[in-house]
Amino acid sequence: xxPVASADGEAILVLDSVTKRFNDFTAVDRLNLVxxxxxxxxxxxxxxxxxxxxxxxxxxxTVPDEGTILFRGQRMGLRLQNRLGYLPExxxxxxxxxxxEQLRFLGELKGMExxxxxxxxxxxxxxxxxxxxxxxxxxxxxxxMQQKVQFIxxxxxxPELIILDEVFAGLDPVNAELLKEIILEFKGKGRAxxxxxxxxxQAEWLCDxxxxxxxxxxxxxxxxxxxxxxxxxxxxxxxxxxxERVLDDAELVARVARRNEHxxxxxxxxxxxxxxxxxxxxxxxxxxxxxxxxPSLREIFISKVSEP
Amino acid sequence: MSxxxxxxxxxxxxxxxxxxxxxxxxxxxxxxxxxxxxxxxxFRLDAGGAKRIRIFDETGRLYERVRDALESDRKGxxxxxxxxxxxxRYDVSPVGGKGRSLEDVRRELAESVRRGExxxxxxxxxxxxxxxxxxxxxxxxxxxxxxxxxxxxINDAVIEARMRxxxxxxxxxxxxxxxxxxxxxxxxxxxxEKISGAGFFVAFIVGFLIxxxxxxxxxxxxxxxxxxxxxxxxxxxLSSARAFDLMMGKLVGISLVALTQYAVWxxxxxxxxxxxxxxxxxxxxxxxxxxxxxxxxxxxxxxxLVGFFIYATLYALAGAATTTTxxxxxxAMPVIFLLVIGFYLVFPVMRSPNSTFATVISLxxxxxxxxxxxxxxxxxPPVWETLLSLALSVVTAIGLVWIAxxxxxxxxxxxxxxxxIPEIWRWIRQP
Numbered sequence: 001x002x003p004v005a006s007a008d009g010e011a012i013l014v015l016d017s018v019t020k021r022f023n024d025f026t027a028v029d030r031l032n033l034v035x036x037x038x039x040x041x042x043x044x045x046x047x048x049x050x051x052x053x054x055x056x057x058x059x060x061x062t063v064p065d066e067g068t069i070l071f072r073g074q075r076m077g078l079r080l081q082n083r084l085g086y087l088p089e090x091x092x093x094x095x096x097x098x099x100x101e102q103l104r105f106l107g108e109l110k111g112m113e114x115x116x117x118x119x120x121x122x123x124x125x126x127x128x129x130x131x132x133x134x135x136x137x138x139x140x141x142x143x144x145m146q147q148k149v150q151f152i153x154x155x156x157x158x159p160e161l162i163i164l165d166e167v168f169a170g171l172d173p174v175n176a177e178l179l180k181e182i183i184l185e186f187k188g189k190g191r192a193x194x195x196x197x198x199x200x201x202q203a204e205w206l207c208d209x210x211x212x213x214x215x216x217x218x219x220x221x222x223x224x225x226x227x228x229x230x231x232x233x234x235x236x237x238x239x240x241x242x243x244e245r246v247l248d249d250a251e252l253v254a255r256v257a258r259r260n261e262h263x264x265x266x267x268x269x270x271x272x273x274x275x276x277x278x279x280x281x282x283x284x285x286x287x288x289x290x291x292x293x294x295p296s297l298r299e300i301f302i303s304k305v306s307e308p
Numbered sequence: 309m310s311x312x313x314x315x316x317x318x319x320x321x322x323x324x325x326x327x328x329x330x331x332x333x334x335x336x337x338x339x340x341x342x343x344x345x346x347x348x349x350x351f352r353l354d355a356g357g358a359k360r361i362r363i364f365d366e367t368g369r370l371y372e373r374v375r376d377a378l379e380s381d382r383k384g385x386x387x388x389x390x391x392x393x394x395x396x397r398y399d400v401s402p403v404g405g406k407g408r409s410l411e412d413v414r415r416e417l418a419e420s421v422r423r424g425e426x427x428x429x430x431x432x433x434x435x436x437x438x439x440x441x442x443x444x445x446x447x448x449x450x451x452x453x454x455x456x457x458x459x460x461x462i463n464d465a466v467i468e469a470r471m472r473x474x475x476x477x478x479x480x481x482x483x484x485x486x487x488x489x490x491x492x493x494x495x496x497x498x499x500x501e502k503i504s505g506a507g508f509f510v511a512f513i514v515g516f517l518i519x520x521x522x523x524x525x526x527x528x529x530x531x532x533x534x535x536x537x538x539x540x541x542x543x544x545x546l547s548s549a550r551a552f553d554l555m556m557g558k559l560v561g562i563s564l565v566a567l568t569q570y571a572v573w574x575x576x577x578x579x580x581x582x583x584x585x586x587x588x589x590x591x592x593x594x595x596x597x598x599x600x601x602x603x604x605x606x607x608x609x610x611x612x613l614v615g616f617f618i619y620a621t622l623y624a625l626a627g628a629a630t631t632t633t634x635x636x637x638x639x640a641m642p643v644i645f646l647l648v649i650g651f652y653l654v655f656p657v658m659r660s661p662n663s664t665f666a667t668v669i670s671l672x673x674x675x676x677x678x679x680x681x682x683x684x685x686x687x688x689p690p691v692w693e694t695l696l697s698l699a700l701s702v703v704t705a706i707g708l709v710w711i712a713x714x715x716x717x718x719x720x721x722x723x724x725x726x727x728x729i730p731e732i733w734r735w736i737r738q739p
Contacts, residue, residue: 059547061717078550086547092540097322108314109548153544 010037012161012192013058018067020053027053029216030067035161035192035209040183042207042224043196044297050216051196052089055163058194059086071161082111085159089166089196091146093138099125099149100134103156110157117156124152128178143170151179155186162186163194168202180206200297212301219304224297231295231303236273237262238280239289246279262289311549315557316564323528323565333569337576359454360426364403364413366434370465374430375400377461398457403429421447430458437469514608514681515654518615519647521566525616526623526643529562530636533627537719551713555624559709563616604684610698615677617705619643621712628716650678661686671697673704 013035020028028050035041043051056062057069060076069076071083094102100121107117125131128148133141138149147170155162164183168176183206187193197203203210204224211221220227239262247253247263252271257264267276273292280287295303323329332339361378365371378398403413410431417429428446436442442462444455471478536542545554626639653675657666661683670679670689676697683689 056543061543061546081548084547086544088540088543088547090540090543092542092544094322094541095535095539097318101318105314105318106544106548109311109545150544 009039011035012037012072013194014070015054015058016068016070018054018057018064018069020050020057020062021065026216028057028064031213031218033211033218033221035194037192038187038190039208040187040193040195040206042203042210043194043213044200044203044210044301045198045213045219047198049198049213051198051213052165054213055086055165055194055196059084059163082157083160085110085154085157085162087150087154087162087164087167089169091143091150093146093150093153095139096137098135099130099138099141102138103149103153106153107156110159112157120156121152124156127182128152128175144172144175147171148175148179151182155182159191161192161194163196165196166198167195168197168199200301204297210297212297212304214301214305220300227300228294231300233293233295234267234269234271234273235293236265236267236276237289237291237293238265238287239263240280240285240287242283243280243285243287246276246283246285249279252276252279264293311553312557312560315549315554316561319532319558319561320564320568323562324568329565329569333572336569337573358397358399359428359451360399360401361428361430361454361458362401362403362417362420362426363430363432364410364417365432366410367432367436367469369469370432370436370462371402373465373468374432374458374461375402377464378457398454418445421445428454428458430462432462436462437466437473442466512654512682514612515651515678517570518612518619518677519651521612521616522619522623522647523644525562525566526620526640527637528565529558529620530623530627530640531633532558532562533624533716534630534633534636537628537631537716542716546717551717552710555621555709555713555716559617559620559624562620563613566616607684607694607698608681611677611680611701614698614701614705618673618677618701618708619647621705621708622646625708625712625715628712628719646674647678650675653679654682657682658686662689667693671700673697673701676701 011034013033015031015033018028018031019026031050031054033041033043043054045051053062057064058076060078060081071080074080097105100118103121103125104114104117107120108114112120122131122134125134128151130145130148130152133145138146141149147167151164151167154164162183167179167183171179183193183195195203195206207224209222210224210227212219237259247256247265250268252268252275254266254268257266265276267273273290277287277290280290363371363374365374378400403417414431417426420426421429424447427448428444431443431445433440433442444458446454449455468478471481536545622643623636623640626643627633627636630636630639653669657670657679660666666679666683667689669675670683670693680689680694680697684694
C-alpha cells in the first residue's frame with residue numbers, strides 16, 4: 001500500500017457541510033474544509049470547539065449526521081483507514097505491552113506486513129532515540145517518550161493523511177523540534193497533515209493553512225499568510241537611536257507606545273511603513289529593529305470571536 | 309478477516325506470556341483438587357484430643373459393645389472409612405452406678421462435664437433395648453461427628469442385643485441382608501454399552517468447565533475492554549479496524565487462551581490416565597474410564613466454544629457500556645445469574661432428557677451450552693436437534709458480538725458515566 005503520488009496543493013480531504021449532533025447538542029455545525037497535499041493544515045480552536053469530534057469523523061470512528069467526507073474523491077470508509085495516520089489527543093497505547101511489539105501490532109493493523117512493520121518500527125525508534133527502549137514495557141517510559149512512540153505508530157505506515165491532535169503536548173523543546181522536523185519531511189514528500197491544537201502559537205510555527213472553529217462553527221479559514229496580511233495593522237515595531245524628531249511628526253505617526261524591547265509605532269492613515277523608514281534613515285537615526293507588526297493568531301481569533 | 313487475526317494474536321500472546329497465567333496453568337489442577345477437598349478436610353479436622361465419654365449403662369449388657377465400637381474400627385456396613393479415622397478419637401469409660409439413684413449419677417456426671425473433666429456422658433436406661441431413648445449430654449452437642457458416632461455405636465449394640473434376645477445370629481443377618489447391585493446398560497443406535505455413571509460425570513464436567521471458564525476469562529474480557537477504553541487505545545484501534553473485528557479478535561484470542569489452558573491440563577490428565585491409573589490399579593483401586601464417542605467429544609468442544617463466546621460477549625458488552633471494571637462487574641451480574649439458571653436446569657433434564665421441556669430449553673442459546681452436553685450423554689437427541697441448537701447458538705453469539713461492537717464504538721465518546729439501558733439501545737440502533 002504505497003501512497004499515491006500527489007501534486008502539491010491537490011485536495012486530499014474535503015469536508016462538505018459536515019454536521020454531528022449528540023442528542024440536542026450540536027458538536028460540529030455545517031463544516032466545510034479542504035486539506036491539500038504537501039501542506040500542514042491547522043485545525044484550531046479552544047477546547048470544546050468541536051475539533052476532536054471533527055477528527056473522529058475524518059478517521060471514521062464516527063460518521064457525520066449530515067454532509068460528506070471525501071478522501072481523494074472517495075467517501076470516507078473502512079477501506080481507506082489504512083491510508084490515514086491518527087495521533088489522538090490522549091495517549092492510546094497498551095501500558096503492559098513492550099514498545100517494539102506494540103508498534104509492530106499497530107503497524108500490522110494498518111495493513112503492513114509483519115516484517116515490514118518490524119523494520120519500520122526499528123528505524124523510527126532509532127531516529128527518535130528510543131532504540132534501547134524497544135524491549136521495555138510502555139508504562140516504564142516517560143510521558144514524552146510515550147508520546148514519541150505514539151507518533152511513530154501514527155506515521156510508520158507512511159500514511160497519505162496524517163492527523164495530529166495536540167502532538168507536542170508533554171514534549172520538551174528538543175523533542176518538539178525533532179517531531180516538527182519529521183512533520184516537515186512528510187510535508188516535503190507531498191503528504192497532507194492536519195495539525196489540531198488549542199495553542200495558537202504552535203500553529204503559527206507550523207501551519208500553511210488554518211481553519212479556526214469556535215462553538216461547532218467555522219470562524220475563519222484560509223492560507224495563514226493571507227489571513228495575517230488581511231488582519232495586518234498599520235503599525236511598526238521600532239528600536240532606534242535618534243528617532244524622536246521623526247516620531248514627533250503628527251502627519252506621519254498617530255501614536256507611540258513603549259513596549260518591553262521596542263517602541264510600537266502606529267502610523268497615520270495613508271502613511272506607509274516605507275515612508276517612515278525612509279524618513280528615519282534620512283534623519284540619520286540608527287535603526288536596529290524595524291518590523292511591520294503582524295497580529296498574532298490569538299489576536300485574530302479574539303477579534304473574530306468578539307465580532308457582533 | 310486478517311485484522312481479526314492480528315488482534316486475536318496480540319490478545320493471545322500478551323495473555324499466554326503473562327506470569328500469572330503460567331503459574332495458574334501449572335498449579336491450577338492442584339488448586340482445583342484442593343479447593344474441592346479442602347472444605348471436607350477442614351470439616352473433619354478435629355483440633356482437640358480424644359473425646360472423653362463416660363457411659364452409664366443401666367442394662368449392664370451394652371457398655372462393652374458400645375465402647376468397642378467407639379474405640380475400634382469394627383463397625384457395620386459401609387462405615388469402615390468413617391470409623392478408620394476415629395481410631396484413638398474416643399476415650400470411653402464406664403460409670404459404676406451400683407446402689408445410686410439415676411439422679412445422683414446424672415448430677416455427678418453433669419458436674420464433671422462442667423469442670424471440663426469429660427466431654428460427653430451417655431445414659432443407657434434399663435429399657436433401651438425395648439425402645440426407650442438413650443440420652444447423650446455434652447458441652448458441645450453440635451459436634452455432629454461425635455454425636456453421630458455415639459448414636460451409631462449404641463444403635464449397633466442395641467440391635468445386636470435385640471437379635472440375641474430373639475435367638476438370631478447377627479452374622480447371619482448381615483449375610484442375608486446383603487444389598488443387590490445393578491448393572492445399568494444403555495441402549496442406543498450404537499448398540500449396547502455398560503455405563504458406570506461416568507457419562508453424567510463428564511457432562512457435568514463440561515458444564516462446570518464452561519462455568520469456570522466464563523468466570524475466569526469472562527472477567528478478563530470485561531477488564532480488557534475497559535482498559536482499552538480508559539487508556540484510549542480504542543481511538544487508535546477504531547481508526548484502524550472495524551469495531552466488529554476488534555471484538556471478534558479479542559474473543560477469539562481469549563478463547564484460545566482458555567483452550568490452551570485446558571490443553572495443558574488435558575495433557576496432564578492423559579498422562580495421569582496412562583501412568584497414574586496403572587499405579588492405582590497396582591495398589592488395588594480400579595477407576596472406570598468413561599466411554600464417550602469422539603463425535604460427542606467434538607460436540608462438547610463446539611458447545612464449549614459457542615457457550616464461551618455467548619457469555620464472554622455479554623461480559624464485553626458490560627465492559628463497553630461502563631468506564632470502570634467494578635461497574636462492569638455489577639452490570640455483568642445478570643450474566644452469571646443466567647448461567648446459574650442453566651446449571652440448575654441440568655437436574656430436571658437429566659431425569660427426562662428427551663421431554664418437551666428439555667428439548668425446548670436446550671434450544672435456548674443461553675442454556676444450550678450447558679444443557680446439550682447433558683442430553684448428548686444421557687439419551688442422545690436427534691442429530692437435527694443437536695445441530696439446530698448449535699446453529700442457534702452460533703447465530704446468537706455473532707449477533708451479540710455485533711451488538712457489543714456497536715456499544716464499544718459509541719461508548720468511547722462517553723467519559724466518567726455509566727450508560728443507561730435506553731442509551732445503550734439507542735447506540736445499537738444508530739448507524
